Amino acid sequence: MNKKNVLIAVAAGVVLLFAGAGTALAVSANDNDGPLTGETLDRASNAAMAGVGPGTVTKAERNDDGGSAYDLELRLDDGRTVDVELNDAFDVVWVGDFDTDDSSNSSNSTSSSTPGATPSAEADTSAIAQAASERASAEAAALAAIGSGRVTDFDRDDDWNHLYEVEVTVDDGTDRDVDLDANFVVVSIDDVQQ
Secondary structure, three states: OHHHHHHHHHHHHHHHHHHHHHHHHHHHHHOOOEEOOHHHHHHHHHHHHHHHOOEEEEEEEEOOOOOOOEEEEEEEOOOOEEEEEEOOOOOEEEEEOOOOOOOOOOHHHHHHOOOOOOHHHHHHHHHHHHHHHHHHHHHHHHHHHHOOOEEEEEEEEEEOOEEEEEEEEOOOOOEEEEEEOOOOOEEEEOOEEO
8 A cells, every 4th residue: 555655646746747847848938038049030030131121130039028029130231220020920010220320321212222122122111111200200299298309319119008219308408208109199208107
């Protein structure tokens, strides 16, 4: 009888061990934050460059914040830096955060001056134009909410309560942080709900 109890206890322990390992494996499989590697990195890089043009991927991460599935940063061959967000199917869902140090390079001249431009190059221009339009709308709404000043920083975010973050430096030199939702409605100023 003691032998039977020992065998039952050992069997129960093995079951619990495997159940714990399975739970740990399931939890780690659902942890989507972190750098991209292997085939996923290749697919995401190719999709991002197909969306915005040739360049070098400088950062590529999974995203589990409820927005895009993959976030990449690229340095385009023309020198601009751009952020590209992809969904689970590796479709470009947003392009933004251009490094605007070289304002003489517009997105339209980049694709139209490229010899042998393809239809995807025209689609690239559309995604870039949409990102620029979103940025302009967010900045205009933030400036209207503050009253005066100049935009000194812009970020697209995927927090639960806002999509855009705009920093406005007012005339006295202080910075005001304005968060806006997807419809460019101000949801907070300096972390105070509106």
